[in-house]
Amino acid sequence: MIVSLDNSKCSGHARCNAVAPEVYTLDDDGYCNINELTVPAGLEQSARDGAANCPERALTIKE
Numbered sequence: 001m002i003v004s005l006d007n008s009k010c011s012g013h014a015r016c017n018a019v020a021p022e023v024y025t026l027d028d029d030g031y032c033n034i035n036e037l038t039v040p041a042g043l044e045q046s047a048r049d050g051a052a053n054c055p056e057r058a059l060t061i062k063e
């Protein structure tokens with residue numbers, strides 16, 4: 001599973017990190033700082049939950 005971030009949509013709500021801090025890290029300003037990340041085994045549901053909680057739909061999951 002791969003998750004990618006559209007930087008142009010990310011608005012720094014940090015909800016992805018609140019839901020799944022083990023997948024989504026933030027920069028010092030509270031913006032998600034992944035670009036394209038291969039989700040470690042076992043964290044797939046966390047990745048889905050974090051992406052689903054992004055109000056900007058900035059995170060895309062590729063199975």
Ligand code: SF4
Nearest residue numbers: 010011013014016054
């Ligand atoms: S929840 Fe969405 S908008 Fe907020 S930091 Fe994460 S990716 Fe960016």
